[in-house]
Amino acid sequence: MKHASSAVVVxxxxxxxxxxxxxxxxxxxxxxxxxxxxxxxxMKKQHSIFKLSSETLTLKDNxxxxxxxxxxxxxxxxxxxxxxxxxxxxxxxxxxxxGKELPLLGRHAGNGDFAESIASHIHLQKSDGNPYLGDLVFxxxxxxxxxxxxxxxxxxxISIPSKPAKPAYKPIANFKVVKTTLLDHIQAGQVxxxxxxFESTIRPLKGRILEVTLEIEPLGPTATKNxxxxxxxxxxxxxxxxxxxGILLKEDEHLDSIAGRMNDKAYAGVGSSQTFTDKWQxxxxxxxxxxxxxx
Numbered sequence: 001m002k003h004a005s006s007a008v009v010v011x012x013x014x015x016x017x018x019x020x021x022x023x024x025x026x027x028x029x030x031x032x033x034x035x036x037x038x039x040x041x042x043m044k045k046q047h048s049i050f051k052l053s054s055e056t057l058t059l060k061d062n063x064x065x066x067x068x069x070x071x072x073x074x075x076x077x078x079x080x081x082x083x084x085x086x087x088x089x090x091x092x093x094x095x096x097x098x099g100k101e102l103p104l105l106g107r108h109a110g111n112g113d114f115a116e117s118i119a120s121h122i123h124l125q126k127s128d129g130n131p132y133l134g135d136l137v138f139x140x141x142x143x144x145x146x147x148x149x150x151x152x153x154x155x156x157x158i159s160i161p162s163k164p165a166k167p168a169y170k171p172i173a174n175f176k177v178v179k180t181t182l183l184d185h186i187q188a189g190q191v192x193x194x195x196x197x198f199e200s201t202i203r204p205l206k207g208r209i210l211e212v213t214l215e216i217e218p219l220g221p222t223a224t225k226n227x228x229x230x231x232x233x234x235x236x237x238x239x240x241x242x243x244x245x246g247i248l249l250k251e252d253e254h255l256d257s258i259a260g261r262m263n264d265k266a267y268a269g270v271g272s273s274q275t276f277t278d279k280w281q282x283x284x285x286x287x288x289x290x291x292x293x294x295x
Contacts, residue, residue, distance in 0.1 A: 024123070027082025028074040032156040033131055035149060036069040039164045043137070046113035054254075057114055062142045066094075066160065067108045068149065070134040072231070074124060087122040087231065093150045094138045102147065107230050108135035118230035128233035136230065173238070174217040178284070182295075183209040186288060189265030202259070202266060204290040211261075212247070212287055216240060216272070218280040236276035242269050245287050249295075261286035 043065050045055040059065065074085045094102045109115035114137060124132050140147065140160065149156045186209055191198035202209070218238035242260035249255065260270030272283045 024084035024125070025079070025082050026084060026086055027079030028076045028085035028124075028126070029078060030085060030087065030124075030152050030154050031073050031075065032070065032149065032151060032154045033073050034071040035156050035158055037158050037160050038067045038069070039140075039161050040065040040067060041164045043108075043114035046109045046115040059139055063139050064142050064164065065105070065114070066102075066138045066140045066147075068094075068134075068136050068138070068158070069108075070136060070149070070151075070231075071131045072124075072134065072151065072154070073131050074126070076126060083126050085124045085126070087124065087151060089118055089120045089122065089230070091150075091152050092136065094140075095148050095150070096141075096144060097146055103139045105137045105139055108137055122231050124231060125233070128235075132231050132233050134231040171219055172222050173219050173240070176215040176217075177212060178215055179211075179213040181211045182291075183211055185209065186211070186259070186266045187264075188259070189262065189267045207290055207292045208295075209258075210247070210289045210291045210295065212289070214245070214285050214287070216283040216285055218274070218283070221276070237273060238276070238280065239271065239273040240283065240285065241271045242267075242285075242287055245285070247289055247291075255289050255291065257287040257289055259288045261288070 041064060042056050042058045045057050076082055076085075089104075092104060094104065096102060104118070106114055106116040107118055118136070145160050145162070147158050147160060149158055185201050185203045188200035188202050191200045220238070221234075221236050222239050242257050246254045246256045259266035259268055261267075262270045266288055270285075270287075272285055274281055274283070
């Protein structure tokens, strides 16, 4: 038993050494460059558990969502060997005029969506450059007009808009429908192993499958780098996943795609991305939807 315990201790120490060796060199002083506040009465929940539906979140007790579009910078002059600056989530605080802390709920995930995930340690890489961008969501009383954002030692006073606003959408691409076809079934590419002995057919329980082929001309970048951590850095990259594309049946009815085509078969998620060089390149993408027979 004594020998086994020593082995466990040695393994734990080795693992700790490897973990520390892989970590970046910490340094830098964070500053808040700019904050844009937007108030919402409700927000859509990203990745709802209710499939083929739209899940809307509201807050109790006459509270509102306050979305803060934050730009921060890092002064690296305190350590020329630093490779990253780490923000601890518990050092991000929003307070009212009386010093009461307002709850950090999560982050704005784009397209009006709310996502809960923010890492406890947010790593800003020096190699990514400045500025760093964040989209954080707090719960505030509807009547609140002034508050203070503090991240580490950096402080910023914020004036809150009196009226909720709809998200300001900017076109991210030009979309052109090249071809549409109604199908009874499609062949799926995701099959059990060994994959070379299986075939899979997808049929809707009712209705038909609509196949839509698109030409997508990017107009600009779609997301910041590492935004899943709560903050990210600017990058000229366009990404479009199968799940990002839907069809509008009526003014308030839409359907998400069920799959995208790759190698002449259907897969649940097919991503397309590119990094901007001298110009954006047009992307061709084929997606599938389950639709009523009389569409």
